[in-house]
Amino acid sequence: ILSTRHLMTMDDLTDEDITTILDRADLHIAANAAGPAAKKHGALRGQTVVNLFLEPSTRTRTSFEIAGKRLGADVVNISGSASSIAKGESLVDTAQTLDAMDTDMVVIRARAAGSPQIVRRNIRGSVINAGDGKHEHPTQALLDLHTIRQNFGRIKGLRVAIIGDIAHSRVVGSLGRVLSRLGASVVVSGPPAFLPSRPGVFGVEVASSVEEALDGADVVYLLRIQLERLGSLQLLPSLREYSRFWGLNAARMESLAPHTVIMHPGPMNRGVEITQEVADSIPARVLDQVASGVAVRMALMELLLA
Ligand code: ASP
Numbered sequence: 001i002l003s004t005r006h007l008m009t010m011d012d013l014t015d016e017d018i019t020t021i022l023d024r025a026d027l028h029i030a031a032n033a034a035g036p037a038a039k040k041h042g043a044l045r046g047q048t049v050v051n052l053f054l055e056p057s058t059r060t061r062t063s064f065e066i067a068g069k070r071l072g073a074d075v076v077n078i079s080g081s082a083s084s085i086a087k088g089e090s091l092v093d094t095a096q097t098l099d100a101m102d103t104d105m106v107v108i109r110a111r112a113a114g115s116p117q118i119v120r121r122n123i124r125g126s127v128i129n130a131g132d133g134k135h136e137h138p139t140q141a142l143l144d145l146h147t148i149r150q151n152f153g154r155i156k157g158l159r160v161a162i163i164g165d166i167a168h169s170r171v172v173g174s175l176g177r178v179l180s181r182l183g184a185s186v187v188v189s190g191p192p193a194f195l196p197s198r199p200g201v202f203g204v205e206v207a208s209s210v211e212e213a214l215d216g217a218d219v220v221y222l223l224r225i226q227l228e229r230l231g232s233l234q235l236l237p238s239l240r241e242y243s244r245f246w247g248l249n250a251a252r253m254e255s256l257a258p259h260t261v262i263m264h265p266g267p268m269n270r271g272v273e274i275t276q277e278v279a280d281s282i283p284a285r286v287l288d289q290v291a292s293g294v295a296v297r298m299a300l301m302e303l304l305l306a
Contacts, residue, residue, distance in 0.1 A: 002303050006127045008116050009136045010178045018178070022146050024299035025292065032070075032295060043302045044073035047104040052094070052119070053130070054080035054110045059266050059290055060130050060139070064107050067297035073104075091115055095122035104305060108132075126304045134168045134229055139297055140265050141174035145182070146292040147285060148219060151261050156183035161213040162204065163246055164223030164273050165194040168230065171223065171265045176202035189213035190246055194225075210246050214255060222248060222264045222273045239272050248274045253281075261285050 002020065004012045013021075031038045049068040053061050061077065068075035080086060085094060091110070095118065098106055104125045108116050113135035120127040131137040145155060152158060160179055166172050166188045179186050180203035188195065188202075189210045199206050207213035214220060225242070243249075248262065262282045266289075270279050 001306055005304060006116075006120055007138050007300065007304065008120065008127070008129050010138045010141050010174045012138075015182065018142070018145065018182070021142055021296060021299045021303060022149055024303065025142075025146050025295040028070075028295035028298045029291065032291070040070050040072070042072035044068065044071040044104075044305060047073045047305055048102065049073045049075045049105045049107065049301065050098050050103050051075065051077045051130075052083075052098070052106055052108045052110075053078065054083070054085060054108070054115075055131065057109055057130070059293060060109065060137075063290070063293040064128075064130065064297055064301075067294050067301055070294075071298055071302055073301070091118045092122050095119040099123040099125070105301065128300070128304070131170055134170050134173065134226065136174045137170040137265075138174045139293070139300065140171050141178050142300065143289055143293040143296045144171075144175050144221070144263065144265070145178065146296050147263065147289045148261070150288065150292070151285070152218065155179065158184045158218040159216055160184050160186050160219040160221060161207070161217040162186060162188045162221045162223065163210060163213060163248070164190050165225045166190050166202070166204070166223070167194050167196050168226035169223050172196075172202055172204070175221070176204045179203065187213045187217075190223075191242065210252070211255070214252060217256065217260055219261050219263060220248065220256065222262065222268075224264075224267060224269050224273060243272050243275070247272060248278050250275065250278060253278055263289060265289070 002017045003014050051061055051064050065075050106119050106123055107128045107130050108119050109130040110132050113133035115132050116127055116129035129138055176186050186204040187207045188204045189207045195206055196202050264286050270276050
């Protein structure tokens with residue numbers, strides 16, 4: 001049982017909540033690997049979960065759907081272009097409509113920061129933020145914590161380098177702060193236009209160069225350039241330049257300690273934040289993150305609705 005019924009931001013979760021979710025996810029990882037009979041169970045039988053995705057998504061939407069189905073819930077998917085929001089309906093009316101259908105949980109992804117709160121105020125069920133603008137993406141942070149804990153057995157004391165478009169990334173909004181809250185040190189690097197104006201808000205420190213950020217890193221976390229959130233590309237170096245100055249290439253890979261884990265929330269833009277050859281050569285942590293995603297979302301949905 002968690003101290004909250006909703007997940008809007010990582011601040012909604014206490015440290016104990018986080019441990020409860022990650023421990024429960026470990027059980028689901030084991031069950032998911034144990035074959036069809038073990039991976040499906042009925043904790044949420046009779047409950048209705050609506051995935052309201054108003055921005056594109058591959059991993060998050062699919063993994064919420066799979067998680068809900070493995071728990072026996074009835075899962076309904078609504079996408080922005082196929083919903084009445086495309087006909088001008090407000091989010092308030094959409095939420096009230098879902099509430100009138102006795103929806104037990106709404107998982108929402110939206111372009112505007114704060115959209116999950118609007119849904120929460122208009123529905124009796126639980127609400128999960130699956131990414132709101134450049135604000136937060138708390139289930140991504142939970143799955144990243146899970147993958148990191150799987151690799152190192154702890155979070156405290158690790159050094160995590162986050163490279164790329166920090167300022168427009170909701171992933172950093174959730175992950176940066178929680179990592180530092182749990183005792184990791186987080187250092188970021190990227191082009192000046194991509195650095196946060198107030199790094200302290202993200203709980204991160206800005207390195208003076210990418211080399212300095214990578215030096216001694218236990219985890220290197222790469223981010224995609226959030227092209228859809230950049231008003232103008234004028235501040236951006238060309239993608240080739242970006243790749244040369246900040247991309248993870250073979251030489252930078254060689255400078256890392258052998259135990260360093262490379263992570264990426266996806267979608268990955270090969271040839272930009274990571275070279276084609278490095279993307280092909282890194283151990284499959286990125287897919288471990290995806291597997292953690294299903295397990296962590298199962299744990300979260302189950303615990304929120306318990
Ligand atoms: N999939 C992540 C998100 O939705 C990261 C990204 O899109 O770059 O924020």
